Amino acid sequence: MAILVTGGTGYIGSHTVVELHQQGLEVIIVDNLSNSKTVVLDKIETISGKRPIFIEADIRDSQALDDIFSEYNIDAVIHFAGLKAVGESVAQPLRYYDNNVVGSLRLLESMAKAKVHNIIFSSSATVYGSPERLPIDEDCALRTTNPYGTNKLQIEQMMGDLCTSDQNWSVVALRYFNPVGAHSSGLIGEDPSGIPNNLMPFITQVASGLREQLSVFGNDYDTPDGSGIRDYIHVVDLAIGHVKALAMFKQSIGFNAINLGTGNGYSVLEMVESFERVNQLKIPYQISPRRPGDIASCYAQPDKAYAVMGWQAEKGLDQMMKDAWHWQSKNPKGYQ
Numbered sequence: 001m002a003i004l005v006t007g008g009t010g011y012i013g014s015h016t017v018v019e020l021h022q023q024g025l026e027v028i029i030v031d032n033l034s035n036s037k038t039v040v041l042d043k044i045e046t047i048s049g050k051r052p053i054f055i056e057a058d059i060r061d062s063q064a065l066d067d068i069f070s071e072y073n074i075d076a077v078i079h080f081a082g083l084k085a086v087g088e089s090v091a092q093p094l095r096y097y098d099n100n101v102v103g104s105l106r107l108l109e110s111m112a113k114a115k116v117h118n119i120i121f122s123s124s125a126t127v128y129g130s131p132e133r134l135p136i137d138e139d140c141a142l143r144t145t146n147p148y149g150t151n152k153l154q155i156e157q158m159m160g161d162l163c164t165s166d167q168n169w170s171v172v173a174l175r176y177f178n179p180v181g182a183h184s185s186g187l188i189g190e191d192p193s194g195i196p197n198n199l200m201p202f203i204t205q206v207a208s209g210l211r212e213q214l215s216v217f218g219n220d221y222d223t224p225d226g227s228g229i230r231d232y233i234h235v236v237d238l239a240i241g242h243v244k245a246l247a248m249f250k251q252s253i254g255f256n257a258i259n260l261g262t263g264n265g266y267s268v269l270e271m272v273e274s275f276e277r278v279n280q281l282k283i284p285y286q287i288s289p290r291r292p293g294d295i296a297s298c299y300a301q302p303d304k305a306y307a308v309m310g311w312q313a314e315k316g317l318d319q320m321m322k323d324a325w326h327w328q329s330k331n332p333k334g335y336q
Helices: 011-022 039-048 062-071 086-091 093-114 147-165 199-207 235-250 268-279 303-309 317-330
Strands: 002-006 026-031 053-056 076-079 118-124 170-176 178-180 214-217 232-234 254-260 285-288
Touching (some): 002 011, 011 026, 011 235, 062 093, 076 093, 076 235, 086 093, 086 147, 093 118, 093 147, 118 147, 118 235, 147 170, 147 254, 170 235, 178 199, 199 214, 199 268, 199 317, 214 268, 235 254, 235 303, 254 303
Parallel strands (some): 002 026, 026 053, 118 170, 170 254, 178 232, 214 285
């Protein structure tokens, strides 16, 4: 099989490409490098012994996509490409709708022309908004609280409508919870541009001295210690989930939404304590105001993933902390 991976040089994309290579699959990456670097290709090759085909292009460029589908015999698409910061989406909603929703529309149009009907979509637990119940299962109400989450939901709805209109389509929307950690080699990991929007890279950058202290956004949530609770999942477990999802395309399945999480929730302050304990480091922090669009608690009911594709998270919190610091300590300035 040949798999087209949009956003394949990014954090989750690069880890997934490694897992695809380890299954003997051919990979073509298309990425505009807006939040990643080509040196990632060297790292993927070092880990897997195989270099993916790379095309620098934007998924909003229909002609570029048409050319890719014409040149390569693609069996399925894994769609990661997209902007992904909640706070930034609140401040720049039009940019997010253009990049994420319009980009996905152009991708689906090119797939339709090429008669490639299998796609795994990088969705998010943000589609559940402020969840109606915990843990969150796939039948929970979909009600977003920020433009980023709304982007993900609209793309899911577009893909669902496509499956309704044409039974040839098979879509797996993987609703991620909070990816953290890095490949055990320390060669690839999370390297955000500018100030990190996610907790884990902020913790590791404080630990490495790049930043003075961590900001804990809110200590007055309705949680045991007042800080927000999330379901953190090791990025390698997440990557393996995409490989497992490919097997679902052996039959036409229409639209299928699946949570990828551990089922365990940890607060921000618990994450800090765990990182300090595992890595024997101190993380100074300050309490800051809540961020717009954030919610108190969010963790998965992940049973469907095991039932339909035999996947469950294998790596625990200590491993996430160890691997995240291994990456950061080996690469204090990221891929630079």
